[in-house]
Amino acid sequence: MKITVNVWRQQDAESKGSMVPYVLDEVSEHMSFLEMLDVLNEQLTLEGNDPVAFDSDCREGICGTCGVVINGIPHGPEVTTTCQLHMRTFKDGDVIDIEPWRAGSFPVIKDLVVDRGAFDRIIQAGGYISAPTGSAVEANNIPVPKADADHAFEAATCISCGACVAACPNGSAMLFTAAKITHLGLLPQGQPERDSRVLGMVEQHDAEGFGGCTNIGECTAACPKGIPLDTISRLNRDLLGALSRQTIG
Amino acid sequence: MTSTPNATGDVTPDAPTGASSETETEYHRLGEDIRDTAAPSGPIERRWDDRMFGARLVNPANRRKIKVLVVGTGLAGASAAATLGEAGYQVETFCYQDSPRRAHSIAAQGGINAAKNYRNDGDSIYRLFYDTVKGGDFRARESNVYRLAQVSVNIIDQCVAQGVPFAREYGGLLDNRSFGGVQVSRTFYARGQTGQQLLIGAYQALERQIAAGTVTMNTRHEMLELILVPDAEGVERARGIVVRDMVTGEIESHTADAVVLATGGYGNVFFLSTNAMGSNTTATWRAHKKGAYFANPCYTQIHPTCIPVSGDYQSKLTLMSESLRNDGRIWVPKNKEDAEKDPRDIAEDDRDYYLERIYPSFGNLVPRDIASRAAKYQCDDGKGVGPGGLGVYLDFADAIERLGRPAVEAKYGNLFDMYARITGEDPYERPMRIYPAVHYVMGGLWVDYDLQTNITGLFCAGEANFSDHGANRLGASALMQGLADGYFVLPNTLADYLAGSPFEKIADDHPAVLEARQAVEERLQKMLAINGTRTVDSIHKELGQIMWEYCGMERSEEGLTKAIGLIRELQNEFWTNVKVTGTNEELNQTLERAGRVADFLELGELMCIDALNRRESCGGHFRAESQTEDGEALRHDDEFAYVSAWEHPAEVGGKPILHKEPLEYEYVEMKARSYK
Ligand SMILES: Cc1cc2nc3c(=O)[nH]c(=O)nc-3n(C[C@H](O)[C@H](O)[C@H](O)COP(=O)(O)OP(=O)(O)OC[C@H]3O[C@@H](n4cnc5c(N)ncnc54)[C@H](O)[C@@H]3O)c2cc1C
Ligand code: SF4
Ligand code: FES
Numbered sequence: 001m002k003i004t005v006n007v008w009r010q011q012d013a014e015s016k017g018s019m020v021p022y023v024l025d026e027v028s029e030h031m032s033f034l035e036m037l038d039v040l041n042e043q044l045t046l047e048g049n050d051p052v053a054f055d056s057d058c059r060e061g062i063c064g065t066c067g068v069v070i071n072g073i074p075h076g077p078e079v080t081t082t083c084q085l086h087m088r089t090f091k092d093g094d095v096i097d098i099e100p101w102r103a104g105s106f107p108v109i110k111d112l113v114v115d116r117g118a119f120d121r122i123i124q125a126g127g128y129i130s131a132p133t134g135s136a137v138e139a140n141n142i143p144v145p146k147a148d149a150d151h152a153f154e155a156a157t158c159i160s161c162g163a164c165v166a167a168c169p170n171g172s173a174m175l176f177t178a179a180k181i182t183h184l185g186l187l188p189q190g191q192p193e194r195d196s197r198v199l200g201m202v203e204q205h206d207a208e209g210f211g212g213c214t215n216i217g218e219c220t221a222a223c224p225k226g227i228p229l230d231t232i233s234r235l236n237r238d239l240l241g242a243l244s245r246q247t248i249g
Numbered sequence: 250m251t252s253t254p255n256a257t258g259d260v261t262p263d264a265p266t267g268a269s270s271e272t273e274t275e276y277h278r279l280g281e282d283i284r285d286t287a288a289p290s291g292p293i294e295r296r297w298d299d300r301m302f303g304a305r306l307v308n309p310a311n312r313r314k315i316k317v318l319v320v321g322t323g324l325a326g327a328s329a330a331a332t333l334g335e336a337g338y339q340v341e342t343f344c345y346q347d348s349p350r351r352a353h354s355i356a357a358q359g360g361i362n363a364a365k366n367y368r369n370d371g372d373s374i375y376r377l378f379y380d381t382v383k384g385g386d387f388r389a390r391e392s393n394v395y396r397l398a399q400v401s402v403n404i405i406d407q408c409v410a411q412g413v414p415f416a417r418e419y420g421g422l423l424d425n426r427s428f429g430g431v432q433v434s435r436t437f438y439a440r441g442q443t444g445q446q447l448l449i450g451a452y453q454a455l456e457r458q459i460a461a462g463t464v465t466m467n468t469r470h471e472m473l474e475l476i477l478v479p480d481a482e483g484v485e486r487a488r489g490i491v492v493r494d495m496v497t498g499e500i501e502s503h504t505a506d507a508v509v510l511a512t513g514g515y516g517n518v519f520f521l522s523t524n525a526m527g528s529n530t531t532a533t534w535r536a537h538k539k540g541a542y543f544a545n546p547c548y549t550q551i552h553p554t555c556i557p558v559s560g561d562y563q564s565k566l567t568l569m570s571e572s573l574r575n576d577g578r579i580w581v582p583k584n585k586e587d588a589e590k591d592p593r594d595i596a597e598d599d600r601d602y603y604l605e606r607i608y609p610s611f612g613n614l615v616p617r618d619i620a621s622r623a624a625k626y627q628c629d630d631g632k633g634v635g636p637g638g639l640g641v642y643l644d645f646a647d648a649i650e651r652l653g654r655p656a657v658e659a660k661y662g663n664l665f666d667m668y669a670r671i672t673g674e675d676p677y678e679r680p681m682r683i684y685p686a687v688h689y690v691m692g693g694l695w696v697d698y699d700l701q702t703n704i705t706g707l708f709c710a711g712e713a714n715f716s717d718h719g720a721n722r723l724g725a726s727a728l729m730q731g732l733a734d735g736y737f738v739l740p741n742t743l744a745d746y747l748a749g750s751p752f753e754k755i756a757d758d759h760p761a762v763l764e765a766r767q768a769v770e771e772r773l774q775k776m777l778a779i780n781g782t783r784t785v786d787s788i789h790k791e792l793g794q795i796m797w798e799y800c801g802m803e804r805s806e807e808g809l810t811k812a813i814g815l816i817r818e819l820q821n822e823f824w825t826n827v828k829v830t831g832t833n834e835e836l837n838q839t840l841e842r843a844g845r846v847a848d849f850l851e852l853g854e855l856m857c858i859d860a861l862n863r864r865e866s867c868g869g870h871f872r873a874e875s876q877t878e879d880g881e882a883l884r885h886d887d888e889f890a891y892v893s894a895w896e897h898p899a900e901v902g903g904k905p906i907l908h909k910e911p912l913e914y915e916y917v918e919m920k921a922r923s924y925k
Contacts, residue, residue: 012835030559030673038786039562045784045839050831053838055347057525059565062445063351080670088673109496110836117468120348124460128453129412133332133736136403136410140367143421153414153439156446160350187412 001092003027005040007052008099010108017108019097029088033076034059034066036087037098053111059083061224064159067166068112069099074163074222081161081224101166105173105209116162118208119176126200127180129189148186155182157225164219164227170211175219177205178231181238195242202239273904276813276858280906283542283894287742288392288698293916294374297396300698301741305748312337313463315750316505317743318490319343320472320532323352324444324728325711326511327451328735334458336740338747341503342455343470343492345527345841350452353513353525354731357444358570360428360436361728363401368425372433374398380431381726382917385691385719386868386884388545388892391916392698393717400737401729405437407736411450415439429571429617429724436725441570441663447728451735469495471841472512472532473772474765475539476502477704478755485540487707488755491765493773495841498834500769502762506750507706507743510536511735514690514712516549518849518856519801520793522687523555523568529845530852533694533713541702542695542894542908544715546852547860550722550869551802552688553620556671557640561790566686567671569664571724574613574620576648576657577681579604581632581641588634592642592680603627611924618721618802618869618882619924621685625802628684640682649677685802689727691718691869692859695894695910699742700734703894708743710734715892720868773833776843781826785839788823789846792816792853800857805873809861813854820850855895855905862907865889879925886919 003024010017024043027036034056041051056066061084070076076085090096098112106114144152158179165173181198184190190197206212213232220229272279289296289303307315316339319330327349330342344352364377377398382389405423409415415437416424428436439446458464476489489504515530516522537543554574556567580600582588587595604623605612615623624641627633634640649657654677658665665676672682693715700708700716711731718726755762799805799812823846831837866875866882867889875883892910 028560028562031562032564032671035562035564038564042784042786045828045830046782048828048830051839053836057346057351057527058353058356059526060356060567062442063346063353063355063525065346065351084670086670086673113836116347120350120456120459120466120468123453123456128457129410130457131407131410131412131454132335133328133407133454133740136406139365139406139409140422142409144417145421146417146419149414149417149421152412153416153446156414156439156449157442159445160348183414184412187414189410189412 001027001029001087001090003036003087003090004095006095006097007111009052009111012110013107027087029086031087032059032083033070033085033087034083053113055113056083062159064161067101067161067163069101069166071097074101074166075224079224079226081159101162103162103165103171105171106162106165114162116160118210119160119162119173121208122173122177122201122204123180125204126193126197127184129184130193131189142188144187152183152186155179155186155227155231158227159225161224163222163224165210167218167222168211169216169218170214172213172219173205173208173210174213174232174235175223175227175229177201178235179227181235182231185234185238194238195245198235198238198242199246202235274862276861276904278904278906280896280908283703283908283910285390285697285910287701288390293391293395296392297399304741304745307744307748309337313339315339315747316341317507317509317747318503318505319509319511320490321352321511321513321711321713322349322452322455322466323354323511323513323711324448324451324731325713325735326509327352327448327455328732329509329511329710329739330464331451331454331458332736332740333743334455334461334463337463340458340464341467341505342464343467343472345469345471345495347468349455349466349468350449352448353528354448354728355445356523356525357728358441358568359572360426360438360443360725361404361447361732362428362435362723362725363405363437363729364398364435365402365405366435367423368434370433372435374402376433377401377435379917381717381723382719382914383920384721384723386721386922387719387886387890387914387919388548388867388912389717389719390912391914396738397717397730397733400733403737404729404732408447408450408732411454413439413446413450415446431723444728447732451732467492471495473535473769473844475508475536475707476504476761476765477539478759478761480752484705486705486752488752489762491769493769496836498832498837500766502757502766504755504762506747506752507708509708509710509739509743510694510713511710512713514693515849515852516687516690518792518853519687519796520789521558521563521566521797523552523566526565529848531845531848533709534848534852536694536702536704536707538897539704540897541704541707542896543692543855544695544892544894545692545720545859546856546895547800547863548691548720548869549687550617550689550691551621551685553617553624553685554643554683555686556668557635557682557684559636559672567667568686568688569668569683571617573643573661573664576652576660577613577643577645578602578647579613579620579624579641579643581627581634585631588632588638592634601632608924615924618871622802622871624683624685635682640684642680643683644680645676646680687801689722691715691720691722695892699745700739701742701746706746708739710739720870773840773844776827776829776840776847777833779825779827779829781828783822783826784828785843785846788819788827789842789849792819792846792850795819796853796856800853800860803871803873804860806861809857812857813861816850816854816857820854823847823850858905859893859895862893863889882922884921890919
């Protein structure tokens with residue numbers, strides 16, 4: 001099929017960017033979205049032009065490296081990662097807009113590539129359980145009710161892609177932050193640092209310039225891993241508890 | 250060589266007939282044998298304790314004066330860096346992704362082995378050791394494998410303490426499953442995302458150390474050279490690396506007291522593999538060219554249940570869990586003419602369930618390499634299905650009838666969804682198509698028992714080294730090895746080395762540093778200047794086709810010789826006709842790929858030379874000339890029970906030098922595999 005793509009081209013962080021149209025004459029419906037971009041890049045290279053920079057690595061929907069805004073929707077029209085979207089979702093003659101994540105805290109590096117370093121820094125601020133190597137007790141000495149373990153696992157499946165931020169009108173990273181709070185907060189091992197974790201992570205979240213959550217829910221709708229909105233309620237409960245204990249303490 | 254079946258049905262090769270080896274062939278020279286000088290002797294169950302006790306210690310107060318570079322922050326690198334940081338060393342880490350949490354380890358699905366024996370089903374450290382040595386087709390070191398089995402139990406404890414959400418039973422205890430054809434249930438898992446959860450655990454431990462200031466992380470930095478500096482006695486030591494900042498193009502040098510490479514596997518030499526797009530050999534290959542031996546490069550694992558190629562735009566292959574073979578039945582049409590038909594219109598009598606036919610006792614559950622090769626033979630025979638005739642059916646119709654659709658959905662639902670998403674076909678209605686794909690490499694940098702390469706001060710961990718899997722890796726054992734290396738082995742053995750440090754500080758303008766930087770810069774400029782007519786990907790694809798055809802599931806003298814010639818031509822094509830657009834001083838993904846492909850082109854040649862030298866079939870290496878009458882792999886223990894450790898020739902265009910490390914088996918008796 002014939003596809004026209006309008007791609008955001010931006011030489012580097014300082015330059016101004018713009019949308020540039022390209023036409024692809026032979027797109028197979030079996031191609032993945034990123035394979036379609038590979039084909040475009042081969043074409044551009046042979047013409048002596050600079051290929052489009054975009055991030056991807058696993059191309060299996062698990063590493064969270066890929067992610068662009070497709071026709072205004074982070075990761076495109078299906079609830080999945082960009083790398084798992086296939087061209088059969090589109091039809092002959094379609095025009096597709098492709099842009100990078102738009103968020104102040106994710107500056108554009110080049111074309112469709114953005115800097116998501118803020119996510120790592122939120123984790124550094126408390127998104128872990130302190131368990132130095134060698135200090136662990138026998139694993140089955142810590143039984144975890146299956147329901148808690150399953151819920152913790154679901155929250156832990158966040159791939160840190162950033163679609164939630166790109167989808168949020170406030171540019172908030174609350175869903176990402178809450179997924180980690182939920183994962184670790186549901187486990188007995190995570191209890192000792194529960195207060196310091198939520199305080200540290202939320203403070204870092206705000207310091208990075210991410211916006212506040214006003215319960216719009218666009219994040220969950222765009223999340224390829226279906227991280228639920230109630231993780232944010234859990235974060236808020238933990239935060240209130242921690243703040244009150246901090247005041248009392 | 251002849252073989253004699255023994256009472257258990259296993260086949261014992263006859264006594265060695267004396268090794269014959271030429272000192273020089275057309276493709277290589279023979280060097281001196283090597284021995285792992287760090288390996289302890291004595292009872293196997295005491296060796297690791299003895300080694301730890303014998304290791305020198307570093308005073309905690311001195312540790313912060315000692316610096317270690319860890320290149321690669323997948324399971325092996327992140328666990329090592331976090332642990333070294335906790336111990337108080339100054340650690341600097343590097344990865345090519347934008348975050349350590351995206352390393353390729355994240356994609357591992359199935360699980361991680363550990364000899365916990367929670368199921369009381371007869372598992373033990375000894376049994377895990379035994380299974381791994383046997384699974385590796387007697388080409389791994391006993392001492393290493395035993396240690397791996399020993400620390401496996403600590404890994405699970407460590408991961409649970411960090412909050413890794415492994416699957417649990419209703420009572421709240423950890424669940425296990427059986428995996429990869431073993432008879433005990435020793436695999437721990439987190440639904441189909443075990444690698445992801447383990448990596449996030451290690452990543453969080455690493456981020457904690459970054460916050461604590463013990464670790465400095467450099468994301469989007471690619472290592473392009475190793476820096477060696479001779480010490481006062483003239484011993485060349487690994488003292489640093491040269492990296493490229495992938496955002497600005499800046500070339501940086503970093504120096505330290507020791508260097509650890511944990512940069513993963515090189516399966517992408519085949520272009521198409523289940524590895525991530527960026528997985529590469531550059532760090533290990535650069536180290537090899539600086540003197541580090543590359544061991545067993547030809548040992549490749551090819552996984553039978555991947556989604557077939559759909560067109561020439563294909564960029565990577567997707568693995569589907571091998572558990573599918575528990576209930577799916579594999580077949581091809583008996584008649585070539587039916588290959589194009591809708592499979593549902595092919596009558597039962599016209600289907601060949603070839604694995605069930607050839608291997609009646611194991612059927613669809615034969616080991617990975619056998620299942621892969623059998624699929625290849627069917628397709629070579631013209632019976633393959635789907636695009637290009639490169640596929641076989643994996644059919645769940647019987648399972649759906651026997652168990653009901655809901656049961657099949659509960660067990661395999663996510664895999665079926667993934668298949669449907671990628672192929673656009675509904676596997677509940679129509680048999681899946683599968684085909685083998687490159688999945689893992691057992692080869693890597695040669696290391697001793699301490700995980701130190703033959704270059705003093707250069708250590709190597711995870712898939713990047715060759716250490717524990719011999720000629721074939723068992724399912725769920727790579728994650729185990731990566732974490733064993735990183736959490737438990739390296740922190741101890743590296744300490745022994747670092748006890749002799751801090752070494753003399755290396756200035757940024759030291760001649761060795763300047764020379765390494767200059768080499769990197771010249772190489773980058775050279776690639777940018779060619780401005781030919783071939784894209785990097787087109788050359789990479791061509792290399793992949795050569796490797797897959799001649800150094801894939803079946804290798805022969807004729808094919809390998811041909812491949813070496815073709816690869817040499819392609820190397821020349823690359824360096825005269827590749828087109829790399831843009832400049833170095835920017836984010837330039839074409840330039841990144843070009844550098845990796847240049848190294849793959851050299852590694853591919855060495856893989857073929859290694860495969861050519863090994864005139865036996867073992868594990869993931871099948872030589873057409875070395876098979877039994879009924880087509881099974883035939884090892885030659887008398888001639889080839891050694892590790893092939895390759896030294897890069899000093900002179901340009903010289904032949905690689907083969908050093909043999911003899912393998913001895915004191916505990917597990919060498920037997921031939923039999924699955925008939
Ligand atoms: C699809 C799939 C499924 C698998 N499933 C299982 C399973 O169920 N069980 C199992 O045990 N094993 C499994 N494996 C194998 C296992 O996942 C890998 O062998 C293992 O995770 C490798 O870990 P690692 O730390 O050695 O390397 P990786 O995780 O690959 O990490 C490599 C690191 O090195 C960095 N790096 C690479 N090159 C450079 C460079 N030049 N400069 C700087 N940094 C660099 C990368 O950025 C990364 O941080 C699977 C593999 C695949 C492909
Ligand atoms: S919460 Fe969802 S959308 Fe946000 S980073 Fe995690 S996986 Fe991506
Ligand atoms: S490339 Fe890994 S999630 Fe898309």
